[in-house]
Amino acid sequence: MNNSPLGNRELIRAINRSTILNSIKTNGAIPRAEIARLTGLSPATVTGITAELIQDNLVFEKESGDSSGGRRPIMLAINPNGGCVVGIKVMEDHALGALTDLEASLLGKQSYPLTDTSPEGISRSLSELVAELLKMSENPAPNLMGVGVGLAGIVEAGQGLVRQSPFFGWNDVPLREMIQNRVNVPVYVDNDVNTLAFAEKWFGAGRGVDNFLVVTVGRGIGLGIVSNGQFNHGVRGGAGEIGHTVIQPGGELCACGKRGCLEMYASEPALLRQAAKAFEQGQLSSLPKTPEELIALAASGEKAAQEIFARAGELLGQSIANLVNIFNPQRVLINGEGVRAGNWLFDPMRAAIDEHTMPGLRQDVSILVEPLGDDAWARGAASLVLHELFESPIKRQREAEAA
Ligand SMILES: [Zn+2]
Structure with missing residues (x-):
């Protein structure tokens, strides 16, 4: 579950936004009327939220290639360059970071040494790695949508809490919060094998x-x-x-x-x-x-x-x-x-x-x-963020309950 303290109206809006983003992503390019039909949202809601997504540069309008008489419908598609995401695989003595676009395609990668393995030291190093990666973007003002981090051990992903880290000897470290305070974008933390499973689900077997x-x-x-x-x-x-x-x-x-x-x-x-x-x-x-x-x-x-x-x-x-x-x-x-x-x-x-x-x-x-190479673990960590962006956990829970 998402633990952000959203009010009910904001929460519904966030769910609708994820639902619409997801239907655009799943369909490649899709007219607004079709989004309304597939999601069951009212045309007014779809128009309002897609206007916001276009303004945020996450979605763009394009004309349909289909010219079988009449006006060509305006299609909406995901703008892969509308934002970027960082994924990091944390290992014992170094971290590997990947900068990706909104389709998890690699824009840049970098390895970063981890010398101070205290919780403070690691969160500082990872935020420095994020800054290094953002310099690799061709966009002078990259729109960083979030940071995903995978590391070995028992991780309570919903809380971003590292309960046990075999590498660093940590217990109950609120790593998400610690990194989030430094990078000022949403941060997601999960066990590294789970981030690899995300990689497999998003772009692997x-x-x-x-x-x-x-x-x-x-x-x-x-x-x-x-x-x-x-x-x-x-x-x-x-x-x-x-x-x-x-x-x-x-x-x-x-x-x-x-x-x-x-x-x-x-x-x-x-x-x-x-x-x-x-x-x-x-x-x-x-x-x-x-x-x-x-x-x-x-x-x-x-x-x-x-x-x-x-x-x-x-x-x-x-x-x-x-x-x-x-x-x-x-x-x-x-x-x-x-x-x-x-x-x-x-x-x-x-x-x-x-x-x-x-x-x-x-x-x-x-x-x-x-x-999959180490890149994939880091790209998998990036897809933690994409997963949150495109598939609201609440929506997924609703689907699970309906099924
Ligand atoms: Zn054992």
Whole structure:
């Protein structure tokens, strides 16, 4: 829910504005009468709000190409250059920012070091990054519509509250408010896997798909859930912690304080720990210090390295099969830096998915390993803002209730 303190009339106007923007965006170009028909709003309301959108430069009028007799209707279309948006992916020691237009097309990107990782330090660095990105706009007075931020951890997106950040050791940091006070535009904060799921939904393999999952592998193992077209955050942002589901009761102690979590067996740091053990036991010819070095050992034919990936792939596949059995998704999109392991990981993963998914559900789902780059995570964060702009959460809730 939107927490801005709008009065009822303003709220209705905001909902109508999002509804109209959304119908224009969805239809490409559309006459006013058609907007009124599709949205059920009165022609007077449509005329009033579209006048405001044209004045704000978000929408422009163009003549229809259709000349089949009579007057050509005036069409309305989204002006992609009417505003810009910044999206930021926050990592452990740097942030990657993207400046996009209103269609999430990349206008510029920049990496920014994060040295002071206190909440104050991070919000200052991110607001400096926003200023750097705005300098990349060709528009001397860019109309910044908002800033979206994705970071690892448990994030209560509605409040913009970072409940837990594994990188920075934060608890209950009101990051949205802290950045908003510096940049003076709306700020949206979400878990980074969710921003990647936004990227998939807006311009990736989740486009037009109402039920899909995004699984990220790398330093941790993450999950984004889109179910019936809605992002599932759970009660307070904790949904999707697949990395901390138990696969080995009483197993290795995890950073979360529990034992036997998937992340302790199938994340990249876990694979390097297993490799170190194999090296000590004389099963590997050298000690790999990076995931790339472990991949190189597997590629050069070292059995122990191949087996480390095979076991991780199997565990990952079992976990994904469990997800498929729970959610019955149309697609599972595998992403994150861990995909660099390629088929050493994914052949065993696919075999385990085939083995453990219920037969009736396996045929419904396609498993796609199509990694989006870091750009996409940042563009996904930008689409948090576009999502708010074009699809009012209240409207979406109303649709969900009607359905
Ligand atoms: Zn854990």
